[in-house]
Each structure stands twice: as C-alpha cells, then as structure tokens.
Amino acid sequence: xxxxxVRLDDRLIHGQVVVGWGQPLNIAFIVLVDDxxxxxxxxxxxxxxxxxxxxEVVFASxxxxxxxxxxxxxxxxxxxxxxxxxxxxxxxxxxxxxKHVNIGGIHHRAGRIERLRYVYLTDDEAAKLxxxxxNGVDVTAQDVPTARAVPIREFL
Amino acid sequence: MSEPLVGVVVSHAELAQALVxxxxxxxxxxGALEPVSNEGCDPEALAARIDKALxxxxxxxxxxxxxxxxxxxxLRLSRGRASVAVxxxxxxxxxxDFVFHRELSPVEAxxxxxxxxxxAIRTPGTPAAPAAPAA
Numbered sequence: 001x002x003x004x005x006v007r008l009d010d011r012l013i014h015g016q017v018v019v020g021w022g023q024p025l026n027i028a029f030i031v032l033v034d035d036x037x038x039x040x041x042x043x044x045x046x047x048x049x050x051x052x053x054x055x056e057v058v059f060a061s062x063x064x065x066x067x068x069x070x071x072x073x074x075x076x077x078x079x080x081x082x083x084x085x086x087x088x089x090x091x092x093x094x095x096x097x098x099k100h101v102n103i104g105g106i107h108h109r110a111g112r113i114e115r116l117r118y119v120y121l122t123d124d125e126a127a128k129l130x131x132x133x134x135n136g137v138d139v140t141a142q143d144v145p146t147a148r149a150v151p152i153r154e155f156l
Numbered sequence: 157m158s159e160p161l162v163g164v165v166v167s168h169a170e171l172a173q174a175l176v177x178x179x180x181x182x183x184x185x186x187g188a189l190e191p192v193s194n195e196g197c198d199p200e201a202l203a204a205r206i207d208k209a210l211x212x213x214x215x216x217x218x219x220x221x222x223x224x225x226x227x228x229x230x231l232r233l234s235r236g237r238a239s240v241a242v243x244x245x246x247x248x249x250x251x252x253d254f255v256f257h258r259e260l261s262p263v264e265a266x267x268x269x270x271x272x273x274x275x276a277i278r279t280p281g282t283p284a285a286p287a288a289p290a291a
Contacts, residue, residue: 010198014225015168046231050223107198118196 002075003031008089009104012037012082013047013057016104020144021080022055028077029056033065033092034084062091069097086128093132101132102149103141115155118143126156160258161265163189164209165246166202166230167220170195178248185255194226202229214239216254216266218246241266249276 004025009017012032021027030051037043038061051057060068065081069092072079083089086106092098105118112120119141121129133139133152140149165172172191179189190209194202206217206229217230222244234240241262243250250273257265 011225013223014228015221018224042235046228048223049227050221105198107196107201109198109201 002077002079003072003081004078005080005102006089006092006098006100007080007082007102007104008084008086008106009082010084010106012084013050015050016144017080017082018050018052018055024145025078025080027055027080029058029072029075029079031058031060031065031072031079031081033060033062033081033088035061035088038064062088065092066095069095073097086125090128090132093135093137098137100138100140103129103139104143116141116150119155121156130156158259159213160188161254161260161262162209162211162213162215163218163251163254163258164192164206164215165189165218165251166192166194166206166226167246168194168226171220172246175246175248175251179251179255182248183252183255188255188258189251194229197225199225199229199232202226203233206230206233210240214262216240216262216269217242218251218254218269219244220246238262243270243273245270245273247273247276249273 005021012034013030032047038059044059048057083092089101103119106120108120111122114120129139129152139152141155142149165175170193172193176189176191180186192205192209197205202225217234217240219226219230219242221227227244230242234242239262243266250269253272254265254269257268260268
C-alpha cells in the first residue's frame with residue numbers, strides 16, 4: 001500500500017507530519033484533502049512552504065480524492081493522506097479503500113471534551129468516529145510514530 | 157515618534173517563552189516581546205492567540221519554522237496588514253537585535269533582524285569548505 005498513513009489532523013501539513021512521520025516513512029508525496037484549500041492558491045502556497053521540494057504535495061477536493069484514492073494506493077512511492085475534519089475523513093472512508101485511520105490531532109474548541117492530550121471531541125464527533133470503527137476501520141490515535149497507537153476503544 | 161514595534165514570537169512547545177526570557181536576561185529590555193505557543197491549538201485557536209498578542213500597534217511576528225502551523229497562522233493574520241511583518245527561523249541573535257531597533261518600520265526591522273539572525277549561524281572550528289571548481 002502506497003498510502004502509508006491516512007491521518008486526521010486539524011493542522012493539516014505541519015511539523016509532526018513532515019518531520020515526525022515523513023522522515024521515518026521516507027515519503028515522496030502528501031495528499032491534502034480539503035475543499036476550501038483546494039480552491040485557494042494562496043492557502044496552497046502556505047501549506048507548500050512547510051514541505052521540502054523533494055516531496056510532492058497534491059491538493060484535492062473530497063470528490064477528487066474519492067476518484068483518485070485507488071491511484072494513490074497504487075503509486076509506487078510512499079505517501080501520506082491528510083484530512084482536517086471527521087466529515088471529510090468519513091466521506092473518504094465510504095470509498096471502502098481506507099482500512100486504517102490515524103488521529104493525529106483534533107484540538108480544543110467550545111463544546112469539545114478532552115479524550116486524549118491531543119484529541120478533543122464533541123459527543124457527535126465521537127459518535128462519528130465510533131461509527132467508522134464499527135464499519136471495520138482500524139481507528140487509532142497517535143501523534144508521532146514514537147508514541148503508542150491508542151485504539152479508539154481506550155478513549156471513546 | 158511613532159509607537160515602538162512589538163515582537164511576537166510564535167513557536168512550538170515552550171520555545172517562544174524560553175527565547176523571550178533569554179532576551180530579557182541578556183538585554184534587560186522589558187515589554188518588547190510577547191511569546192505565543194501553538195501547544196494544544198488548532199489553526200483557529202492559534203490565530204486567536206497571535207492576534208491577542210499582536211494588539212493594535214505595529215509588530216513583527218517571529219516564527220520558528222519556515223512552514224507548518226505556526227507560520228500558516230502568522231501569515232493568515234498578517235495578510236493585508238502593512239503594520240505587521242513576518243520573519244521565520246527565529247533565533248536569539250535576531251531577537252536581541254530587534255529589541256534595540258523597535259523604532260524602525262515593521263519591514264525594516266524584520267529585514268534587519270533576519271540578517272542579524274543569519275549572521276549568527278556559523279560553524280566555528282570546522283575546516284573551510286573546499287572551493288567550488290571553476291566553471
């Protein structure tokens with residue numbers, strides 16, 4: 001499988017992704033799935049700034065990602081796919097090709113409850129993640145590779 | 157005289173707080189720098205922290221890395237604001253230069269601090285790199 005990590009992280013491309021995961025996995029591409037970023041050249045330039053030139057960054061809408069998931073999975077290179085919110089990830093999971101979801105960071109906002117140091121969720125968001133898991137997706141929380149992957153049943 | 161610049165240091169973890177403390181100890185200058193950490197923040201929350209530290213006056217944002225969550229939030233906030241300039245790769249040398257040149261414009265202070273920071277990066281004691289072959 002060429003997508004070595006499918007990650008839910010509200011910061012999208014940032015240090016933990018590029019350095020923490022990117023270095024040990026030796027990634028060659030990052031797919032950022034976000035409808036808003038897909039439509040903003042300025043936002044795309046911002047995210048590219050954090051990525052070394054040898055790593056390709058692909059910006060995709062949810063619809064584009066659903067169509068291209070198979071292509072990324074068959075890519076001979078190693079890549080990371082990022083989504084910034086649970087609804088986007090849930091839409092991608094519906095394709096049936098995503099078997100593992102890494103929760104890398106969902107941070108505090110009004111109405112969210114702390115589940116882990118770097119995972120805050122409303123009850124509705126928690127229910128959506130539980131639904132993903134009940135559909136057979138392996139959902140774990142792990143901010144960096146050196147941390148333990150915490151199964152969803154341990155924090156929800 | 158125009159309002160002196162404020163420097164806002166934006167970093168991962170406790171780096172910003174440590175840099176601001178070190179500048180205070182070395183220079184004796186108080187109130188010139190505000191630390192902001194991205195700890196526990198999504199982009200929206202980090203932008204709110206930076207915005208609060210910036211206040212209404214002219215400022216320079218000193219960001220730790222030339223990419224990532226700290227920079228993206230800083231650039232979103234500074235976009236279209238002529239009174240705010242951004243420098244990446246913050247280090248102690250550039251902040252020490254900045255606190256003594258707060259009368260400059262944000263862009264002038266940012267350029268000056270950037271140069272001071274770059275000048276501080278050296279490899280003392282190591283052999284000089286071999287000269288590049290002539291073309």
